[in-house]
Amino acid sequence: MEQNNKPVKYDLNFAREIYNLENGSYIKQCMQCGMCAISCATREIMDYSPRRLFNLIKLGKKDEVMQANTMWNCTSCCTCKARCPRGVPIIDVMHDLKKYAIQNGYADYPQAAFYKAFWAEVAGRGKVFEGGVTARYYLLRGLDEVKKAMAMKDVGLKMLKHKRMPLFPPKKIKGLGNLKKIIKKAQEIERREAR
Amino acid sequence: MMKYSLYPGCSMEATAQANLKSIIAVAKALDLHLEEIPDWNCCGATVASGVVGDFTQQVMTARNLAIAEAKGLDVVVGCSSCYLSLAVTNKRFKEDEHFKAKANEALAAGGYKYDGSLRVRQFLEVVINDVGFDKIKARVKKPLAGLKVAGYVGCQTVRAIPYEFDDPEYPVQMDKLMEALGATATKFPMKARCCGSSNAIAATEIVIDQAYKIFESASEGGADVIATPCPMCQLNLDAYEQMVNQKYGTNFSLPILFFTQLMAVAFDLPADAQALSYCINSPYQALASYGVAR
Structure with missing residues (x-):
């Protein structure tokens, strides 16, 4: 039997970049037990479970990791984080991976557009207006999504009928200027702290 | 005070x-x-x-x-x-x-x-620890006798800080609160399962599939209503219940209420406090015996 004895290529630069993210170094603590995989509410539709994704990071498989839907399908439900025997804050690592994916141009998943739309609302108003997030989301995603939106019109109409969807946004917070300064400074500090 | x-x-x-x-x-x-x-x-x-x-x-x-x-x-x-x-x-x-x-x-x-x-x-923890079940029982004017409630605590309530006030795997505090109101807490294995959260807009299928498992579990336990502390859980279950039925060929018609709405009903507070008209799946029939007004 012929064996594949080709050595595995480790791209340690990618691994190092990920370890340097806010919660990235926790990945080194993963012992591949799979508790996260069996705990995950959306595991069935993930390309890789968190366990496998962490292993791919260790192996430096940048494209596999960044193109995976794993982090985008994570709902931050905290089940894996609460159970991880090594104390890896898995959902927080997933937040880092989402941020890294957006920053590095891997943002094709619809959830990435939703995240950007949500943040634009927060940064522009100090509060989230769900109608605004939805509108921004559809603008980012374009026409294809509008068809999907039509399939959802019954849900929207019912929400309107039961006063669940205000048509006008809340007022901007008074301290919006200060909030923006805080956010800007926090981003500077975070960049400074990342080695 | x-x-x-x-x-x-x-x-x-x-x-x-x-x-x-x-x-x-x-x-x-x-x-x-x-x-x-x-x-x-x-x-x-x-x-x-x-x-x-x-x-x-x-x-x-x-x-x-x-x-x-x-x-x-x-x-x-x-x-x-x-x-x-x-x-x-x-x-x-x-x-x-x-x-x-x-x-x-x-x-x-x-x-x-x-x-x-x-x-x-x-607020759930404050009600339980600072007020306590005895005082809550004493305040009840219309006991929810006979109402079977699936206590859907959801994910982040008990897992934000695990073991802070309840078991993150199988929480029981909200069930006890429902019993203090006179209701019966049903067996509900999916009570701490994720509802799919903010995927409702970008990946609706995730929410529909999660919600199906939750409705199925609540139904098997014989629940008349689902109660939750979480706005995201409430909205996802309430808004997508009919889409779950369409996709899975089911016939779920469970109302989904905030636990505080059930408290308002049991305390016999005014209709504005019960705020039942906001429910997409009507709770009026399930709560008819407790004198709720439209």
């Missing part, structure tokens, strides 16, 4: 107005005084950190705690996701000096400072 600062959160002003109305009315009935944090801002939920990172999201959250610290009262949160943000941020201020120094450096840019002196608490 016990006093608290209240952090409502964005959803309470939009999709979950029924939650805020019932929380305020129930608090008043239990002699709890809630003062809204002035000019509070969005906590960023679990979404902002996916764009700007945990640190920035937590600093943004901390602005609310900094404003609340002037009063020194415990901060009460209704929304599970807001609770996760505020409680985890607060914990870091208390336990991580390096984080606290950095966070205060950022807060100072806007003229704020937070010492980490406050407690962040969920």
